[in-house]
Amino acid sequence: MPRSVYLEMVSHALGGFPLEACGLFAGDPDGTVHRFYPCENAAQSSTLYTVAPKDHLRADRDADDSGWQILGVMHSHTHTEAYPSPTDVAQAPDPDWHYVIVSLRDDAPSLRSYRILDETISEEQVGLTG
Numbered sequence: 001m002p003r004s005v006y007l008e009m010v011s012h013a014l015g016g017f018p019l020e021a022c023g024l025f026a027g028d029p030d031g032t033v034h035r036f037y038p039c040e041n042a043a044q045s046s047t048l049y050t051v052a053p054k055d056h057l058r059a060d061r062d063a064d065d066s067g068w069q070i071l072g073v074m075h076s077h078t079h080t081e082a083y084p085s086p087t088d089v090a091q092a093p094d095p096d097w098h099y100v101i102v103s104l105r106d107d108a109p110s111l112r113s114y115r116i117l118d119e120t121i122s123e124e125q126v127g128l129t130g
Contacts, residue, residue, distance in 0.1 A: 001025075001033040002130045008036045010109045013076035013102040016041065021102075022049040022075040024056065026063035031098070034068055041075075048087055049075040072098035072113075079105055082112040084121050092116040098124065 005025065013021045022041050027033040039055035051073060063070055072094075077085075082103035084092075092099060095117045103110045115122045 001126060001128055003128045004130060005033050005036045006111060006126075006128055008038070009074050009100065009111060010102055012036075012038045012074075013104060013109060016076060017104055018078055019044060019046050020049040020076050020078060022051050022073060024051065024059040024070050024073055025098075025100070026059065026066070026068040026070050029069060031071060033071060035063070035066070036074070037062070046078050048091075070097075072100060074100040074102065076102045076104055081105060082110050084114055084116060089116055089119050089121065100126075 009023065012023055015021065020041055023036055023038045025033050025036045037055065037059035039059070040052040041049045042052040043050040060070055080103065082101040084099060084101065088099065099114045099116055101112055111126060113124050113126045115124060
């Protein structure tokens with residue numbers, strides 16, 4: 001993931017506090033991330049997120065116009081570690097997506113990424129470029 005996208009995700013998480021922040025990211029089918037789309041948390045909650053449908057549509061259209069696909073979703077955890085909650089697992093919409101969580105629990109934000117398939121959580125390494 002480009003360092004600039006990483007910084008956008010962390011910045012969006014901090015800007016959304018005390019609510020959970022969320023967004024989508026897009027790129028190539030091989031998992032190469034090119035763009036982050038900050039989205040409104042339609043749930044307006046500090047414990048769960050819902051990507052606003054209008055933002056999802058906007059991101060999907062822009063990604064398609066750029067020849068990319070939506071690769072996954074990012075959301076923040078305001079007071080817990082960067083690990084999927086039972087709600088996150090139950091709401092994971094696509095087994096092919098990457099689920100990025102930015103934790104704001106500690107002094108410095110932390111970002112981790114997961115795949116969720118049939119309620120099985122697998123952490124994946126996040127590499128930064130640029």
